[in-house]
Amino acid sequence: MAAGSEPSEELVALAAEAYVYGYPLVRGLSTVEDFMQEGVGSLAPAPFNHFAHDGGLAAPGTHLGDVSNDTVLSVAQLDLSGGPIRLHVPDTDGAYYVLQFVDAWTNNFAYLGRRATGTGEGDWIVAPPGWAGSEPAGVHGVIDAPTSVVSVVGRIACDGPDDMARVRALQEQFTLTHLEPGTHRTGLPAPDNGVPEQVRFFERLRVWMADFPPAVADCAYQDRFQPLELLEEGPSPYVRADPALVGALVEGMAQGRARVEAAGRGGGANGGGWRTDTHLFDYNLDRFGVGTIDSPEWKIADREASYLVRAVAASGALWGSHGYEAVHAHTFRDADGHRLNGAHAYVLRFEQPPPVGAFWSVTMYDVPDHRLVENAADRYAIGDRTPGLVRADDGSLTLHLSRERPADPAAAANWLPAPDGDFRPVLRLYQPGRAVLDGSYEIPAVERG
Structure with missing residues (x-):
């Protein structure tokens, strides 16, 4: 040259x-x-x-x-x-x-x-x-x-x-x-x-x-x-x-x-506006x-x-693991396509528990920094290991995502605090089941309550 x-x-x-x-x-x-x-x-x-x-x-x-x-x-x-x-x-x-x-x-x-x-x-x-x-x-x-x-x-x-x-x-x-x-x-x-x-x-x-x-x-x-x-x-x-x-x-x-x-x-893409990382680490x-x-x-x-x-x-995810070890899914939007925001209350209803071999959780993050949200309840994630969760008679589980603590005791037990502004929940599935890995499991949408 x-x-x-x-x-x-x-x-x-x-x-x-x-x-x-x-x-x-x-x-x-x-x-x-x-x-x-x-x-x-x-x-x-x-x-x-x-x-x-x-x-x-x-x-x-x-x-x-x-x-x-x-x-x-x-x-x-x-x-x-x-x-x-x-x-x-x-x-x-x-x-x-x-x-x-x-x-x-x-x-x-x-x-x-x-x-x-x-x-x-x-x-x-x-x-x-x-x-x-x-x-x-x-x-x-x-x-x-x-x-x-x-x-x-x-x-x-x-x-x-x-x-x-x-x-x-x-x-x-x-x-x-x-x-x-x-x-x-x-x-x-x-x-x-x-x-x-x-x-x-x-x-x-x-x-x-x-x-x-x-x-x-x-x-x-x-x-x-x-x-x-x-x-x-x-x-x-x-x-x-x-x-x-x-x-x-x-x-x-x-x-x-x-x-x-x-x-x-x-x-x-998964159902309900969730985005998954199932195959992000398949480059080896x-x-x-x-x-x-x-x-x-x-x-x-x-x-x-x-x-x-x-x-x-x-x-975006340095040193993350293969999907067969854990799958992460996140969403910014509710079932109607609107941005999730602490000005509103939302529900996330699981008709059946997510299919996992270990455990699952939903963690709350703010936007745009994607950091944990300080709250008076000192709760930053909720999932199948959370004590005191209240399930319906049919076995379904409804999580409540909102800035304010719900007045109903059952809803409060299932509450994941949200920040004032936009937020982004992340669903983590540890040792995900086959239905997660082949895409047949559809994560339910977050709905405005």
Whole structure:
């Protein structure tokens, strides 16, 4: 490319493709760094190969959107560059939990927990790519990691503040130990600080793409980015890059970001105006370990199309789980298509309980930040574990969504407080049944009371 030349449309389009393709890697590993250096939300920072445990259920003031009020988080960032890690899990006595294993490209490649492996006590080995060691005696199995850095996202069901003592006791029993002597990283490979901020995204992508190679088929795809100098090794090509290349990268990043945002406004439809995420995490096409389902039903058929889905998931639901582990559905509108707003009272009537193998809940969030809503009742979610729910004689359950507490005692028992303005309820289905997964279960609409 001649110095000072204008970027071609082809180069800008290639940069947009590279942004969509590489955004999950950069977003995911940037979050890994945040976890280790500063902590995220209410989780304190923790170094590689140590768990950070949340101290309670999420509450108003949590600086994260769409945070669950059903489970308590335990998160660990694993570095396997020095060898395998031995993971111990406790006996939860049938109670729901999941440990979700996510590689550097945000692929969910293994699960432990109630659905996947049961709730008994045991040890597992998490092994780095290419490990040829022997499985130690007394372990349940080996989890082969696709990349040498792995995020373990743990969620333990909690039935409220009075249940936290049990949860804390379980958290202390999730342990990580080195299987072999070795030298482990203390941080991620560092991009060149001399790269201008406007193209820092592509520098992170260049460095991390080299250190955490994807599946072979993806490597073949990313070879197309050679004209962007993303495959250059050694000193960064972006410190003194040709202005035309910089222009292509900047414009391509803007176009790629717009593409991801536009795709994120879609989503699978269910009845009653609800939008579901059942297949948002089906972009893993290559690595299927313990607890995953290696089936066409859970794979996006078009590999290139999967890159955009993966970017959408990383943007709006980073480290979310496959639909067969949990399904989330949300709505902004009532049965007549009007925005849900605290100026009105609403009902959500379940003729039959949602079909789940574990439990379900409805959580209230404000708009547009999607955060929990402070209320005098100190109730932020309601579901089948909520004590004192009142069901009708026919077994149906009617939830009341309103700003003010209903005067009727039965309605008050089934009350989920709403904020003053617009709001957005989220229905979470843990271990969803087949009717949820095949779409035959229709979530009832929210109706104005």
